[in-house]
Amino acid sequence: MRCAEFLRELCDYLDGETAAGLCAEIDDHMRRCPKCRIVVETCRTTVSLYGRQLPPEIPAALHARVMAAVARQRGSQSR
Amino acid sequence: MSASSNSLRTPTDNDLAWVEAARGGDLEAFDQLVRKYAPRVLRLAIRIVGNETDAEDVLQDAFLKAYAKLDQFQGNSRFYTWIVRIAVNEALMRLRRRRGERELPLDQELDTGEEWLPREVVDWRPDPEQQYSRRELGDLLAAAEDSLALPYRQVFHLRDVEGLSTEETAKALDLSVPAVKSRLLRARLQLRETLSRHFRSAAGNGHIRADGTTPGEGTETHEPEKRP
Numbered sequence: 001m002r003c004a005e006f007l008r009e010l011c012d013y014l015d016g017e018t019a020a021g022l023c024a025e026i027d028d029h030m031r032r033c034p035k036c037r038i039v040v041e042t043c044r045t046t047v048s049l050y051g052r053q054l055p056p057e058i059p060a061a062l063h064a065r066v067m068a069a070v071a072r073q074r075g076s077q078s079r
Numbered sequence: 080m081s082a083s084s085n086s087l088r089t090p091t092d093n094d095l096a097w098v099e100a101a102r103g104g105d106l107e108a109f110d111q112l113v114r115k116y117a118p119r120v121l122r123l124a125i126r127i128v129g130n131e132t133d134a135e136d137v138l139q140d141a142f143l144k145a146y147a148k149l150d151q152f153q154g155n156s157r158f159y160t161w162i163v164r165i166a167v168n169e170a171l172m173r174l175r176r177r178r179g180e181r182e183l184p185l186d187q188e189l190d191t192g193e194e195w196l197p198r199e200v201v202d203w204r205p206d207p208e209q210q211y212s213r214r215e216l217g218d219l220l221a222a223a224e225d226s227l228a229l230p231y232r233q234v235f236h237l238r239d240v241e242g243l244s245t246e247e248t249a250k251a252l253d254l255s256v257p258a259v260k261s262r263l264l265r266a267r268l269q270l271r272e273t274l275s276r277h278f279r280s281a282a283g284n285g286h287i288r289a290d291g292t293t294p295g296e297g298t299e300t301h302e303p304e305k306r307p
Contacts, residue, residue: 004196007196007197007264007268008264010264010267010268011260011263011264011267012260014267015245035197035200038200038201038202039197039200039268039271041202041203042201042202042203042271042274042275042278043267043268043271045203045206045207045278046267046270046271046274047239047267049207049208049216049220049274050220050224050235050239050240050270051239051240051242053217053220053240055118055119055121055122056118056121056122056125057118058114058117058118058121062117062121062135062138063113063114063117065135065139066113066117066138066139066142066143067106067109067110067113069139069142069143070106070109070113070142070143070146071106073143073146073147074104074106074146077147
């Protein structure tokens with residue numbers, strides 16, 4: 001397996017969804033290719049960093065604005 | 080994956096109960112859904128439309144539309160996936176209006192070359208979370224994500240930031256599963272490349288070859304290996 005072929009399987013590999021038939025080839029490539037090991041590890045860190053980012057807090061005024069709009073819509077629907 | 084993301088991965092009885100109550104006219108129940116999901120919807124909208132003012136309008140329009148269409152929500156998918164799909168559509172509509180185009184030329188933004196192949200092949204040490212403050216890191220990650228072309232950014236955001244499954248992402252964006260996987264691969268590799276410029280090891284001026292040697296300058300191209 002060449003690096004380019006390995007990289008095409010990267011997402012499945014990171015997500016633990018490697019097709020059964022490819023596992024041995026992928027493991028073999030990972031053992032032999034230090035560059036791909038670095039790509040895998042830094043890619044894994046990338047995904048992990050983004051996954052840990054907390055969403056912003058919603059300002060009270062924005063929340064109130066959304067709910068006021070919903071209440072107005074409910075009022076107009078029920079008329 | 081964070082605990083908060085994980086908690087959104089599993090359907091909650093609360094969501095269904097709140098939807099049912101809201102259908103019956105209970106605004107407080109809908110308020111609970113807004114409280115729970117608005118932060119993620121706002122973050123998603125910011126990444127698509129590019130500014131907070133428009134994103135806040137998207138947030139409001141998405142929840143207004145969701146409220147109007149509550150009867151169409153089917154309990155076989157998560158409320159979160161449903162509101163994400165609505166929010167994506169609202170955000171794209173706003174983007175189109177702003178750009179003055181009837182349709183976003185999304186496919187034109189898809190590159191088909193090989194420039195996504197890794198070039199920066201260096202370790203990230205120390206850990207990026209030790210190198211930067213939380214705010215600095217958040218700004219860096221957001222800027223890197225914003226540098227992705229929209230088709231990649233949407234897929235990456237839903238899949239890796241918001242924690243949707245590949246299938247849920249495909250459904251939310253009206254894409255096939257293979258298209259999601261292909262775009263996710265490009266997005267992850269491109270982000271890794273962009274972030275490498277910030278996170279690469281401090282030693283050796285940031286350039287450490289995979290074999291441990293340090294080149295004088297420049298970056299190392301990741302060439303496909305040749306078998307002996």
